[in-house]
Amino acid sequence: MKLNANDVAKWEKSLREAEYMSEDDHIMEHTKGDLWEMMSQTRGNFFFTNEKFIFVGGLLGASNFAVKYSDIKELKPVNVGGLIPVIPTGIMVICQNPENGKAVKHKCSIMKRKEWIEYLKGKAGL
Numbered sequence: 001m002k003l004n005a006n007d008v009a010k011w012e013k014s015l016r017e018a019e020y021m022s023e024d025d026h027i028m029e030h031t032k033g034d035l036w037e038m039m040s041q042t043r044g045n046f047f048f049t050n051e052k053f054i055f056v057g058g059l060l061g062a063s064n065f066a067v068k069y070s071d072i073k074e075l076k077p078v079n080v081g082g083l084i085p086v087i088p089t090g091i092m093v094i095c096q097n098p099e100n101g102k103a104v105k106h107k108c109s110i111m112k113r114k115e116w117i118e119y120l121k122g123k124a125g126l
Contacts, residue, residue, distance in 0.1 A: 003030050011047065015054060020066035025049045029119070033110040035063050036080045036090070046110060053093065053120060055108065065106060071095045072124035073103070075117050080109045089113055093120070 003011065008027050015021040029048035034041050035055050044057015044064075054066045078090035091113050093106040110116050120126075 003027070011045075015047065015049075015056070015066075018056075018064070020054050020056075020064070021049055021052065025051045031110055031112075031116070033089075033108060034080070036107040036109060037063060039082065041080075041109075046108065046116075048119065048123070053123075055106070067093065067095045067104075067106070068098070069120070069123040070125075071098055072120065072126070075120055075124070075126060077113060077117065078107060080107060091117055091120075 012021065012027055016023065027047050027049050031046050032044070033046050034043050035057060042058040042063045044055055047054040047056070052066050052068050053072065056064050072093060072095045074094040076092045077088070078092045079085040079088055080090040081087045087109065089109045089111060091108045091110060093108060095104050095106070097104050
């Protein structure tokens with residue numbers, strides 16, 4: 001989903017204020033989707049900037065994340081859903097936390113996942 005210039009400016013301002021983006025970074029692509037954690041689903045927005053893959057969603061923002069492309073170590077298609085995940089829209093983004101070196105997994109649900117996996121692979125150099 002393409003954002004208009006006004007929406008891009010508003011989102012970039014918000015993402016910079018939240019310290020998810022630097023002043024030099026810019027939103028290149030955007031799509032709506034969900035983040036799945038344990039048994040919960042959070043609806044929100046995925047942003048693909050020059051430097052990072054960002055998710056912003058939910059009311060309190062507890063699920064938000066911003067990952068540098070260079071920290072993404074693996075991407076794989078997964079199914080999402082409740083007790084029995086059967087919806088084929090998931091992408092498991094496995095990245096390395098730069099502060100402690102531990103692996104962090106984000107299960108993202110995005111339409112056109114094949115295209116987004118290829119996009120992320122290109123940005124992450126995988």
